[in-house]
Amino acid sequence: MTTQAPSSSSSGAASPGQSMEPQARLDLYRTMVLCRTYEEAILREYHADKGPGFDIGKGLIPGEMHLSAGQEPVAAGVCAHLTADDAITAAHRPHHLAIAHGVDLRAMTAEIFGRVDGLGKGRGGHMHLFDPATHFSCSGIVAEGFPAALGQAFAFRRRKTDRVAVAVAGEGAANAGAFHEALNLAALWALPVVFVVEDNDWGISVPRDLSTAVDSNAVRATAYGIPGERVEDNDVDAVHEAARPMVARARAGEGPSLLEVHTLRLWGHFEGDAQGYRPDREKVHEDDPIPIYEKRLRDAGVLDDELVQQAAADATTKVEDAIEFAKASAVPDPSTATDYVFA
Amino acid sequence: MTITETPQGTRRLTTSKAMVEAIDQEMARDESVFYMGEDVGAYGGIFSSTTGLLDKYGPGRIIDTPISETGFIGLGIGAAVEGMRPIVELMFADFMGVCLDQIYNHMAKIHFESGGNVTVPMVLTTAVGGGYSDGAQHSQCLWGTFAHLPGMKVVVPSNPADAKGLMTSAIRDDNPVVYLFHKGVMGLPWMAKNRRSTDEVPEGEHVVPIGEAKVVRPGSDVTVVTLSLSVHHSLDVADKLAEDGVDTEVIDLRSLVPLDRDTVLESVRKTGRLVVVDEDYLSYGVSGEIVATVAETDPGMLRAPAQRVAVPDVPIPYAHDLEYTVLPRQDRIERAIRAVL
Ligand SMILES: Cc1ncc(C[n+]2csc(CCOP(=O)(O)OP(=O)(O)O)c2C)c(N)n1
Numbered sequence: 001m002t003t004q005a006p007s008s009s010s011s012g013a014a015s016p017g018q019s020m021e022p023q024a025r026l027d028l029y030r031t032m033v034l035c036r037t038y039e040e041a042i043l044r045e046y047h048a049d050k051g052p053g054f055d056i057g058k059g060l061i062p063g064e065m066h067l068s069a070g071q072e073p074v075a076a077g078v079c080a081h082l083t084a085d086d087a088i089t090a091a092h093r094p095h096h097l098a099i100a101h102g103v104d105l106r107a108m109t110a111e112i113f114g115r116v117d118g119l120g121k122g123r124g125g126h127m128h129l130f131d132p133a134t135h136f137s138c139s140g141i142v143a144e145g146f147p148a149a150l151g152q153a154f155a156f157r158r159r160k161t162d163r164v165a166v167a168v169a170g171e172g173a174a175n176a177g178a179f180h181e182a183l184n185l186a187a188l189w190a191l192p193v194v195f196v197v198e199d200n201d202w203g204i205s206v207p208r209d210l211s212t213a214v215d216s217n218a219v220r221a222t223a224y225g226i227p228g229e230r231v232e233d234n235d236v237d238a239v240h241e242a243a244r245p246m247v248a249r250a251r252a253g254e255g256p257s258l259l260e261v262h263t264l265r266l267w268g269h270f271e272g273d274a275q276g277y278r279p280d281r282e283k284v285h286e287d288d289p290i291p292i293y294e295k296r297l298r299d300a301g302v303l304d305d306e307l308v309q310q311a312a313a314d315a316t317t318k319v320e321d322a323i324e325f326a327k328a329s330a331v332p333d334p335s336t337a338t339d340y341v342f343a
Numbered sequence: 344m345t346i347t348e349t350p351q352g353t354r355r356l357t358t359s360k361a362m363v364e365a366i367d368q369e370m371a372r373d374e375s376v377f378y379m380g381e382d383v384g385a386y387g388g389i390f391s392s393t394t395g396l397l398d399k400y401g402p403g404r405i406i407d408t409p410i411s412e413t414g415f416i417g418l419g420i421g422a423a424v425e426g427m428r429p430i431v432e433l434m435f436a437d438f439m440g441v442c443l444d445q446i447y448n449h450m451a452k453i454h455f456e457s458g459g460n461v462t463v464p465m466v467l468t469t470a471v472g473g474g475y476s477d478g479a480q481h482s483q484c485l486w487g488t489f490a491h492l493p494g495m496k497v498v499v500p501s502n503p504a505d506a507k508g509l510m511t512s513a514i515r516d517d518n519p520v521v522y523l524f525h526k527g528v529m530g531l532p533w534m535a536k537n538r539r540s541t542d543e544v545p546e547g548e549h550v551v552p553i554g555e556a557k558v559v560r561p562g563s564d565v566t567v568v569t570l571s572l573s574v575h576h577s578l579d580v581a582d583k584l585a586e587d588g589v590d591t592e593v594i595d596l597r598s599l600v601p602l603d604r605d606t607v608l609e610s611v612r613k614t615g616r617l618v619v620v621d622e623d624y625l626s627y628g629v630s631g632e633i634v635a636t637v638a639e640t641d642p643g644m645l646r647a648p649a650q651r652v653a654v655p656d657v658p659i660p661y662a663h664d665l666e667y668t669v670l671p672r673q674d675r676i677e678r679a680i681r682a683v684l
């Protein structure tokens with residue numbers, strides 16, 4: 001097993017996207033725009049009928065809602081290396097990963113609306129999206145999605161495929177026992193897993209430096225004898241480049257790696273979070289990764305007004321179609337409330 | 344038990360404020376008390392269990408933790424063993440799965456295994472319950488699971504005054520006490536609340552002894568034994584049925600360990616009819632325990648078969664209509680009461 005010193009990349013070095021095909025970068029951009037358009041639409045629908053005041057249990061989309069705006073570079077950059085045969089386990093903030101991995105938008109949206117055509121026929125909700133077609137799943141129990149990815153990787157390898165499993169969660173999750181057990185087990189058995197830590201600086205209201213003893217989770221990879229890298233910027237090109245050898249290593253049967261991305265939680269932890277604890281809440285939008293990437297691609301001649309508009313229009317069409325589909329889908333029949341406990 | 348008059352010197356507080364007041368008073372009184380958990384500092388607790396305490400007591404005693412439940416609950420146990428009085432918050436009872444070993448193999452067993460030589464004076468607070476579409480991993484009550492495992496006291500306040508009084512008792516108790524607060528009784532501004540989630544709370548020291556149920560509504564026709572948010576649904580139904588001349592007695596268990604069986608038996612002996620309303624899962628839980636208590640003592644006191652209104656053995660569904668089908672809501676409670684009459 002190879003042990004590499006933890007490294008960390010930042011855009012101070014040569015820009016990672018320069019060597020990429022323009023089409024590939026355009027795809028990354030489009031994926032990010034689709035993710036954001038989706039979250040904006042969910043935001044709209046979620047808040048549409050929570051009143052008077054804010055009642056979390058009310059409306060077309062009730063319950064907790066953890067949106068991923070700002071974290072699109074992680075999803076787009078990592079998932080670009082995957083196919084629907086590869087697995088992803090996500091956490092309570094799953095939409096961007098599901099979208100970038102190709103989970104059916106209609107079925108996912110119907111689930112978020114709690115309808116019969118949803119991925120879980122309305123039983124699961126937004127933290128519990130299970131899509132066998134793309135081997136996607138998520139869990140609302142922080143860090144508990146890591147071990148399941150190991151099992152998927154184990155199955156892929158036993159069946160002599162080169163498929164990989166990607167386990168994603170936040171920096172807060174990296175302090176849970178399940179994360180550390182999973183790292184050791186994956187390293188020990190050289191499982192085809194890529195661990196991805198989305199460091200958005202916050203675990204709800206707790207800042208990273210009050211929760212985590214190390215500056216970089218890449219050193220934790222080192223502790224378990226596997227390659228680890230921290231991408232310091234919320235830059236999709238950098239994520240894409242860092243994830244490439246990790247996915248390749250897993251596919252080649254050489255074992256797991258860990259990628260940490262210093263990303264950004266653009267909105268609250270969940271909808272309704274006033275973020276009084278957060279000093280940067282007024283100016284956080286200045287670091288929005290999508291306009292930053294858009295400008296870079298324009299400067300590089302990859303994007304122009306027409307392509308930007310097209311990406312936005314395509315995304316809006318797909319997202320609104322999914323929302324319409326969800327709203328038209330039936331509410332589950334109460335007489336089926338105890339179905340599906342057993343196979 | 345009889346109904347106690349509202350004491351002098353009260354004001355109206357939400358359940359969460361009443362809970363915080365007890366913690367505040369005990370922290371002021373006893374240096375060894377501290378509160379630890381996720382988002383209990385600047386945020387004030389996701390369900391407002393610690394609002395304002397950080398400002399008053401600082402980060403040395405109101406402590407935000409990493410998402411490391413096994414680690415910090417275990418830490419609480421060790422501190423308690425050394426004579427501190429930790430209050431440790433598990434944000435949702437549903438998360439017990441990641442740290443249950445510390446709870447039931449350590450917190451709950453150390454006193455026994457040490458032959459009584461080591462005490463664990465710790466409070467484990469945790470939020471329970473559904474009704475707002477938080478899905479199968481954030482809506483469970485699970486109090487029956489805690490209560491099933493020997494070695495920890497279990498309290499479940501349903502209203503502001505009991506929240507304060509039971510918290511005071513829990514902190515002062517030399518045993519581990521699990522303190523389960525239903526999100527729907529806390530009086531949170533961002534969640535539907537029952538009208539009794541803001542109510543009279545005694546000022547100053549207020550102690551509700553652990554292990555005493557309370558008859559919250561006296562009646563002669565039927566006994567409803569319940570706890571937590573379901574107390575309020577049951578009271579609503581009792582009010583409604585009173586219009587039809589049905590006189591319902593409602594018992595709020597308040598504590599599950601120890602369980603006040605006498606109050607239950609006394610009531611059932613009087614009414615001869617029993618309905619148990621429990622937001623936890625139906626099988627192997629509180630509702631079965633109550634019915635067994637009657638059956639073991641004198642099944643002859645029942646003039647009709649007992650009814651249990653609980654979550655049928657299914658995880659809590661996300662979709663609103665499905666969730667409200669499985670929760671013990673007013674419609675199901677009313678049907679059960681009518682069935683035993
Ligand atoms: C085991 C467990 N503990 C606590 C929680 C409550 N909780 C939900 S999200 C969250 C913060 C997660 O932080 P992080 O892993 O950094 O992810 P982020 O929300 O920042 O995306 C917490 C504490 C949970 N869901 N599961």
Ligand SMILES: [Mg+2]
Nearest residue numbers: 170171202203
């Ligand atoms: Mg985070």
